[in-house]
Amino acid sequence: MxxxxxxxxxxxxxxxxxxxxxxxPVPLDHKDPYTLLVAVLLSAQCTDERVNRITPLLFERADNPKDMAQMPVDEIREIIRPCGLSPRKSAAISELSNILVEKYGGAVPEEMEALEALPGVGHKTASVVMSQAFGEPAxxxxxxxxxxxxxxxxxxxxxxxxxxxxxxxxxxxxxxxxxxxxxxxxxxxxxxxxxxxxxxxxxxxxxxxxxxxx
Missing domain, CATH: 1.10.1670.10 (Helix-hairpin-Helix base-excision DNA repair enzymes (C-terminal))
Structure with missing residues (x-):
């Protein structure tokens, strides 16, 4: 050396x-900040390849916070089960979708602190969204x-x-x-x-x- x-x-x-x-390329398939946020959340302890196989099934049912918030948590959990940790992840997806609708008008906030405050969204997930969805240095x-x-x-x-x-x-x-x-x-x-x-x-x-x- x-x-x-x-x-x-x-x-x-x-x-x-x-x-x-x-x-x-961004490893996780998505079309906007919200679908990226959900995909990154699902990728915890799961491969990107598996997430990319599951998200089309989920986003066919609900690809925005309003529709996801109205979807029963049990249905979300059943779809994302192959990604692992489905009880926790499905609850987080449902809860954060409700928050985005009620607090942010259905949009994903572009601030690190606001993202980190969402259920199931840690610093790494927030950093991915900031960098890959909004182009902010992270x-x-x-x-x-x-x-x-x-x-x-x-x-x-x-x-x-x-x-x-x-x-x-x-x-x-x-x-x-x-x-x-x-x-x-x-x-x-x-x-x-x-x-x-x-x-x-x-x-x-x-x-x-x-x-x-x-």
Whole structure:
């Protein structure tokens, strides 16, 4: 591995990610901020692929807060059951839809604090909506980005909050929205959680922690 400064490492990793993924689609299918919000909520402890198979069934019944609020929670739960945690997720979808209708006129608020106050919407989900639906700079950190940031020596790996702080400090704000998607795609293809050979990874092989090679 090369001996480089943190700034050199950040620049090199940015260039590698850009070379592999110059264009990055949003992994979750959606048509507006509301359908994205619901899809991200469903993606907790569930793959994007499975969410994308389930959301068309759900959105065929209700693709806006007003219709979703009128849909029985039991029906929502039955449709989203394959995504896991269906009792909790269905209740959150129903409750937040009611709030959006009653408090925001059926629109999804464009403020981080307002999003985080919605049922079932944590900081990561709110960050995804802010970045992918509204184009506001955010750096959503899920378990995958958390793992890769530690592997690449960009963060201490203590918790996702610390990782988000470190990544925001290291990378220019104008890159955040694209970069978090690039890291997700790169991790899936070249730097998976299991069965990973750091010597074959385009980033770990050059900039990974030494402990990866023991």
């Amino acid at each position: 090369r001996r480089v400064t943190k700034q050199q490492k950040v620049k090199a990793i940015t260039e590698i990610l850009e070379s592999y993924y110059p264009e990055v 750096f959503p950190v899920d378990t995958h980005i958390h793992r890769l940031a530690y592997r690449w020596g960009l963060s201490t790996g203590k918790n996702v909050q610390r990782t988000e702080y470190d990544l925001k400090r290291l990378f220019p704000k104008e890159l955040w929205n694209k970069l978090h998607l690039q890291i997700i795609f790169f991790g899936r293809e070249y730097c998976p959680a299991r069965g990973h050979d750091p010597r074959e990874c385009p980033i770990c092989s050059q900039y990974g922690r030494k402990t990866l090679f023991k």
